[in-house]
Amino acid sequence: MTTPLLSLQGLTKAYPGVVANDQVSFDIGEGEVHALLGENGAGKSTLVKMIYGLVKPDSGTMLLRGQPFAPPEPRAARADGIAMVFQHFSLFDALNVAENIALGMENPPAMGDLASRIREVSETYGLPLDPFRTVGDLSAGERQRVEIIRCLLQDPKLLIMDEPTSVLTPQEVDILFETLNKLRSEGTSILYISHKLEEIRTLCDHATILRLGKNVGECVPAETSARDMAEMMVGSTLQTPERSGRDFGEVALDVSGLSVPSPSEFGTALKNVHMAVRKGEVLGIGGVAGNGQDELLGVLSGEILTAADAIKFNGQPIGKLGPTARRRLGVLTAPEERLGHAAAPDMSLTENALLTGSVREGLENNGFLKWAETKGFAEKIIQAFDVRTPGPENAARSLSGGNLQKFVIGREVLQNPDVLVVNQPTWGVDAAAAAAIRQAILDLAAKGTAVVCISQDLDELMEISDSFAALNEGRLSAPRTTTGLTVDEIGLMMGGAHGMEVAHV
Amino acid sequence: MIVLEKRPQPSKAWSYATPLVAVLATMVCGGILFTLLGKNPIEAIGTIFWEPLFGEFAFYYRPQLLVKGAPLVLIAIGLSLGFKAGIWNIGAEGQYIMGAIFGAGAGLAFYPLDAWYVFPIMVIAGAFGGWLWASIPAFLKVRFGTNEILVSLMLVYVAEQMLASVSLGLLKNPEGFGFPGSRNLQAYDSAHNAELIAGSGMHWGVVTALIAVIFSYILLNRHMLGFHIRLTGEAPRAAKFAGVNPARLILFCLGLSGALAGLAGMFEVSGPSGVVSIDFNVGYGFTAIIVAFLGRLHPVGILLAGGLMALTYIGGEIAQSQLGLPAAAIQVFQGMLLFFLLAFDLLTNYRIRAARSEVA
Incomplete structure (x- = not known):
């Protein structure tokens, strides 16, 4: 059996009054799109923040390709090939795309070189983006592309995406999925956080389900029905709202x-x-x-x-x-x-x-x-x-x-x-x-x-x-x-x- | 390492305790300051806080507490309503001056008529003067979106020029042998805001301040308008959603705080001061801002804070004359009080935790 890219073992993080993560363990394989499923407050964000070095676990260990991995800060995580696209973008409206990307880099290259690299990456992955457009004029989907390209320029081994489709139209979601599939075929692993079950069923190879900070199950999304996954997430049978046919008034x-x-x-x-x-x-x-x-x-x-x-x-x-x-x-x-x-x-x-x-x-x-x-x-x-x-x-x-x-x-x-x-x-x-x-x-x-x-x-x-x-x-x-x-x-x-x-x- | 942790909800206990902690911290640091100046710190602080209340000459100082405290409380009550709503009237000093000019002007216009209605007219005129002066920033803010902090503050300096002008011109005492300043209203019975009980320091301004405290308490806790004021300060968008008209609220809060500051000026000029003169204003309007915050913008708190502030004023004067402390040291001492109050205020919403230094 090959060593997984990232292995989480018994990660625990408690905040006052709440245990955000309780003994969470799972593996992310090379070139795997791994879904992290859970309701709001299930502990998904805390978990990825630990991987990205924003939060330190109280106990538990992480292994990156078999080596102990404990990033003290995001910079260290990035150096080890972990990149993250946040749900809320951190972009400056008044600057253009290339300037925004340069701001996030340790040693930004000259603006012209950077722009040509941005073009290159954006064409390779089917994410059309003009490096000289002002971010304030971009749509939410395009802003997300800026964030993704910012990550791709680091050549990551693991890309973490936090609820990426919440701001996209169905067609933009399709474009994003093509990009992610291409990345997977090149061997990049993706940790995909969402509570949208159909998306996960189309995209992900493997899913880990969190409930109240605990790992409550794993499944292969393509072989599991959305309803079953939802019930694992919620921990109980779901009630579908009832509606009776009715006549409308004036x-x-x-x-x-x-x-x-x-x-x-x-x-x-x-x-x-x-x-x-x-x-x-x-x-x-x-x-x-x-x-x-x-x-x-x-x-x-x-x-x-x-x-x-x-x-x-x-x-x-x-x-x-x-x-x-x-x-x-x-x-x-x-x-x-x-x-x-x-x-x-x-x-x-x-x-x-x-x-x-x-x-x-x-x-x-x-x-x-x-x-x-x-x-x-x-x-x-x-x-x-x-x-x-x-x-x-x-x-x-x-x-x-x-x-x-x-x-x-x-x-x-x-x-x-x-x-x-x-x-x-x-x-x-x-x-x-x-x-x-x-x-x-x-x-x-x-x-x-x-x-x-x-x-x-x-x-x-x-x-x-x-x-x-x-x-x-x-x-x-x-x-x-x-x-x-x-x-x-x-x-x-x-x-x-x-x-x-x-x-x- | 020390970390601040946001409380799930504001701590009631701390919101009452912070003013006391701030006073204690001021005493400690003030004591250090006085020691460095070569004075006995216990004696200095004792003089400031003890002498006016219980010292040998307390019979003289106690009425002074009311005389100094009343305008502070009256102005601070008005300011606190605006501050609660996030409307920052920094120009109470100017409104105080205008209240005095309007009030005294109305009284002097009747001189030497002896009638019961002269004083009530002066009261109305004083409130009107303050209201008018505060309505300028209010109107400009509502109409043109100007910053009320700047406009109200700048109008203080305009008011000071007006004060100088009327002291030397319009209101100058015709029998004053050319000296600047108006007739002494203390010598004009119908216009004199005399002590209600001789030797107590209790004049109409003190009564009005107490009424304002009660009125403000009822407004804030029992009335929709008070609720809207608090709501606007806490969450402006929620206030708009609740149906608050921001323009009307600005006009009300600035106008009312101006009127109260004007009343304070009018009671001062017709009572303890007696004369419209160039150096009539002594900074009550600015100190009242401290009083409002020291009292946590709560009517009862302001009443106590006004008393405390008056105490440091009078105690500070005694310390200057008896111990030879420089006036600047007293001002630093008062400044410390506000500083510590704002600093400890943090504890209402945050708690301090000692975090072990995390080694990854």
Whole structure:
């Protein structure tokens, strides 16, 4: 048997109050694409940070080609042939591609040489990229290419990729997979972190599944069903949200000819957006992050005001009404960013319940606050949505991401909205909680609420939405019935891979 | 190696303990400073903290504590509302001056009329003057997005020029033999902010400061507006999501803090000071910033901090005259207090751990 490229033996890392990795052992062979699967908080990130020298293990050893390997810092890991593409890019918007790459190198060559090497590598691996373009103008997929090429220039033996497809359209994913396959054929090993099971089934040779910091199983993805892998990840049988066929009522939310500039400098302006959502209907809005999702939510919540007629609720123009007035009418929203937008991190859950609940739950009297009732409302959310917290007096930031998400969604759902707009409702939430949130959204729709669900998780949108539209550079495609849509059609609605002709509807 | 570790949520105990720890650390380091200056540190610190309250001449110093503390508390309460919302009024000194000019001007306009309504009109005029001066940065910020820190600060210097101008011109005492400065309001009964109980130091400004403390406490803890102020400071995006109108909040917070600073100036000029003169302002507006933070932006904390600050002022003066400590040393001592407060503040959100040095 050949020596594996990297062998992890009993790696353990504990943080105060949580064991992030507990006796994790597995091997990555030469030229193998190895998947690391697990829910958020399962310990995937901590594990790869140990391999990359960002975190030191409390105990356990690593062997690189049979030699003890304990990188004290990323630089040492890179010197030993380990490269990593992070989920969040670390690029300077104002610099061009070659300058960004030079910044990450120990001894950068002259700019001209570097540029020609970048061209060479990008052509070899089918990742077209102009070294002199400014990074600020690049799409998310192209930025990822910069990061990948930065790694490839080091000629790595092991490439670690952390959730690489979360920012890509289906077509861009295909391009990425071709690159990765080519790397594999040249003998480069890849450690691929994801929770998207279908991807792993297509790409990976071997998978290690982490749950609560422990290695709970290994499998060959191609021979294992996605459902089995998911159940290994979650550790229990999964509930698929139930939906009953239902009739839609009249149009509750009507957006027509909506164009607004983005309030932030690097945001995306909305351009001539049309949509109509009927009572009881769930409209799913897909699209790669940064194509106007935040702006669309802001426009619907009342944080960004528009022409009065651009947004109508039950026929009444509400474009000029602020968030409080819209809540009074029954138009509720839940933004993507939990800490700092949907909730104030340092405030208690009671105070956060007041944040959007004051009008509809009657938590104030002539401006004077009713703390007892507010606490009651917070407790009701905590109970109804199974939010794990010692009590409503705890600060929002002390909750895990998934628990806070349940609180934020529950806060809006329990106010019986007529229109509910949610952005990334299950982002960073474990599978069981995600299923509960989706079920709550579907239950609400069954009661006649018009729901707009903005999400980057296509599986989620396919699961819960009745019709589907995609945001691309601030334009919304015409909504289509979800049933019968193919992945290719969705990809085209989302704008396709960069360089392909963009289908503007 | 020492590492800082973020607490899952702010520590209640530390948020109360940090001011005390900061005072203790100031005493220790101040003691070292006084030792280096060749003074007995115990005696010096004792003089600053003990003499004004319980010393031989405490009957004289205790009323002085109220006289010095009241404007600090009144101004700091106003500032704290803005600071909580992330609106930085640094120009309370200017608003204090304008309150004094408007208040005194209104009073002197009636001179020598003897009527009950003169003083209330002066109160309103003083608050208006401060409000007006603070509304300039507020309006510019809302309309043009200017930085309120710079504008309010620069307006302090404008106000000082105005003060010099009216002392020498408009409000100059016609019977003052050409000396700069206005008529003494202490000598004009209808306009005099006299002690409510003789010898106690308790004047209308002290009463107003106490009312402001109560009002601010209720606003912050029981009212939607107070909730919105706190929310804006904690998470501006969440505040906007909750429906807070940032422009209205800026106008309210700056306007109110200006009005309170104006009131403080008006009570000072019509009471303890009595005269509009070139050197009328002594830095209450700036010290109040320290008081606001020393009190952790909490109304009751500000009340205590105002008292403490007044104590170091008066105790510092005694130490200067009795022990011959240089004025600069006293200022360093006061500066240390703020420094340590901000430094120890870290402990509310972080805990310190001794990390074993990791050898890979």
